[in-house]
Amino acid sequence: MPDPTDLVQSLRANRRQLSRLLTKTENGQAAAEIAAIYPHTGQAHIIGVTGAPGTGKSTLVNALTKYYRQQGRTVAIVAVDPTSPFTGGAILGDRIRMRDLSGDPGVFVRSMATRGSLGGLARATGDLVTVFDAAGFDVILIETVGAGQSEVDVARLAHTTLVIEAPGLGDDVQAIKAGILEIADILVVNKADHPGVDNTVRALRAMLDLGHRVERVNHHGTLRTVPAVPLPDEATAWQPPILQTVAAEDKGIVELAEKIAAHRQYLRQTGVLSVREQIRIELELADRLREALLQRLLATADPAAIQAVIAQVSQRRLSLSEAVSRLLDHTSSLP
Numbered sequence: 001m002p003d004p005t006d007l008v009q010s011l012r013a014n015r016r017q018l019s020r021l022l023t024k025t026e027n028g029q030a031a032a033e034i035a036a037i038y039p040h041t042g043q044a045h046i047i048g049v050t051g052a053p054g055t056g057k058s059t060l061v062n063a064l065t066k067y068y069r070q071q072g073r074t075v076a077i078v079a080v081d082p083t084s085p086f087t088g089g090a091i092l093g094d095r096i097r098m099r100d101l102s103g104d105p106g107v108f109v110r111s112m113a114t115r116g117s118l119g120g121l122a123r124a125t126g127d128l129v130t131v132f133d134a135a136g137f138d139v140i141l142i143e144t145v146g147a148g149q150s151e152v153d154v155a156r157l158a159h160t161t162l163v164i165e166a167p168g169l170g171d172d173v174q175a176i177k178a179g180i181l182e183i184a185d186i187l188v189v190n191k192a193d194h195p196g197v198d199n200t201v202r203a204l205r206a207m208l209d210l211g212h213r214v215e216r217v218n219h220h221g222t223l224r225t226v227p228a229v230p231l232p233d234e235a236t237a238w239q240p241p242i243l244q245t246v247a248a249e250d251k252g253i254v255e256l257a258e259k260i261a262a263h264r265q266y267l268r269q270t271g272v273l274s275v276r277e278q279i280r281i282e283l284e285l286a287d288r289l290r291e292a293l294l295q296r297l298l299a300t301a302d303p304a305a306i307q308a309v310i311a312q313v314s315q316r317r318l319s320l321s322e323a324v325s326r327l328l329d330h331t332s333s334l335p
Contacts, residue, residue, distance in 0.1 A: 002032060002033060002036050003036070004036040004037060004039065004040065007033060007036050007037055008037055008040045008134055008135075011037070011131070011134060011135040011136075012135055012136045015108070018108070018131070018135055021033055021131055022110055022128055022131055025124055025127045025128055025131055026112055026124045026128065027124075028124065030127070030131075034127055034130055034131070037130065037131065037134035038130060038134075040133075040134045041130055041133040041134050042133065043133065043136075043138075044076075044129075044132065044133040044137055044138060044139065044140045045138065045139050045140070045159055045160070045260075045264055046129060046133075046140045046142065046157065046158045046159045046160075047064075047139065047140070047141050047142070047158055047159070047160050047161075047162065047260060048142045048144070048154035048155060048157065048158030048160070048161040048162065049061055049141060049142065049143045049144070049154075049162045049164065050143075050144040050154045050161065050162070050163055050164070050183075051162075051163055051164030051165060051166075051188075052164075052165070052166075054166065055164040055165060055166040055190055055191070056164065056166060056190040056191055056247050056248070057143050057144075057164050058079070058143060059190075059247040059248050060162075060164060060188065060190055060245065060247040061077060061079070061141050061143050062101065062247070063245075063247040063248075063250050063253045064141065064253060064256070064257065065077065065101055065107060065141065066101070066250070067250075067253050067254065067257050068138070068139050068257070069104060069106055069107065073106075073138040073139055074106040074107070074136065074137045074138045074139070075106065075107050075108075075137060075138070075139045075140075075141060076107075076108045076109075076110070076132035076135070076137040076139070076140045076141070077101075077107070077108070077109045077110065077140075077141045077142075077143065078110050078112065078125060078128050078129060078132070078140065078141070078142045078143070079109065079110070079111045079112070079143045080111075080112055080125060080142070080143065080144055080145055081111060081112070081145060108132070108135075108137070110128060110132075112124070112125070112128070125142065125157065126157055126284060129142065129157065142154055142157065142158060154183075155183035156280050156283055156284070157280065159263075159264065159267060159273065159276070160185045160186065160260050160263045160264060160267075161183050161184055161185045161186075162184070162185070162186050162187075162188055162256075162260075163181055163183065163184035163186075163187055163188070164188045164190050165187065165188065165189050165190070165200055165204065166189065166190050166191045166194070166200070167189070167191060167192075167194045167195060167196035167197045167199070167200045168194060168195070168196050181204070181207055184240050185238065185240055185263050186240060186241055186243065186256070186259050186260065186263065187204050187208075187240055187241070187242045187243070188242075188243050188244075188245055188256060189201055189204070189242065189243070189244045189245070190245050190246070190247055191246065191247075191248075192244035192245060192246050192251075192252065193246050193249075193251075197244065201242055201244065204242050205242060208239075208240060208242075232270050232272070236270075238263060238266050238272075241259055243255055243256050243259060297327065297328070301327060301330060302330075305327075305330060306327065309323045309326055309327060310323075
């Protein structure tokens with residue numbers, strides 16, 4: 001086990017050491033280091049940025065970063081790009097869009113591919129955020145892949161979730177029904193200098209007016225065990241504002257940063273931040289247990305037995321549920 005204090009100090013003083021640990025983390029080889037630095041986390045404000053392709057997420061992240069740097073705050077950016085289902089590669093195009101941030105010692109941009117993970121994030125995104133948090137960055141911006149109506153994992157990880165919309169990407173009904181809007185702490189209509197911005201804002205406001213404005217504790221619509229903390233009711237819960245920006249021209253960025261700061265203050269004053277953190281840990285623990293148990297099952301099961309079960313399912317002699325039960329029974333009987 002590495003010395004936690006020495007490791008944290010080296011991460012904050014040496015960018016090369018930080019980069020190496022990020023690579024090990026993304027490759028799933030940094031469990032000991034993550035365990036060592038975890039007690040030194042919990043200080044950064046984690047901001048998720050998601051939305052449909054073409055809404056200007058990267059440009060907005062770039063503009064927000066420049067604003068935070070002007071305020072003297074350090075910023076880490078985790079930019080997640082989609083992986084090709086055929087080649088397994090990724091363009092990592094955010095490195096192109098954020099070139100004007102290069103050379104700034106207070107900014108660290110880490111691009112990563114989803115590697116087949118759904119939900120808009122990569123499997124290692126949470127651990128990368130842990131490393132950046134321990135490294136002392138004030139703000140961590142997570143930009144997801146171009147997400148659709150159900151890729152909402154970023155809301156689990158982020159303290160404040162920005163959902164970016166833009167005029168001309170669909171009709172009003174499409175905007176209202178999109179499940180991704182339900183995770184928004186702040187709605188941003190970017191490219192507000194384009195035609196149709198008023199219709200987009202009107203549709204988003206109609207969506208908000210239709211909903212019940214109660215505090216979300218997990219962003220996923222699934223009831224979970226909630227700690228005994230009184231959450232804000234419909235009258236006092238955070239009301240997601242709708243802001244208009246032209247990120248390419250830095251318009252509306254100051255107002256957006258002020259709303260982000262106001263949301264962080266709301267989370268702290270109401271105790272919602274700690275509730276969300278406990279729910280996040282519960283959900284992530286379940287995900288990691290599921291993945292670890294699957295790996296253990298595959299490691300202990302006889303490959304021939306698995307192929308035999310697959311053959312029986314393909315021949316319609318077993319249902320998928322029966323196949324799962326048979327494999328679980330087989331592995332449970334092993335020493």
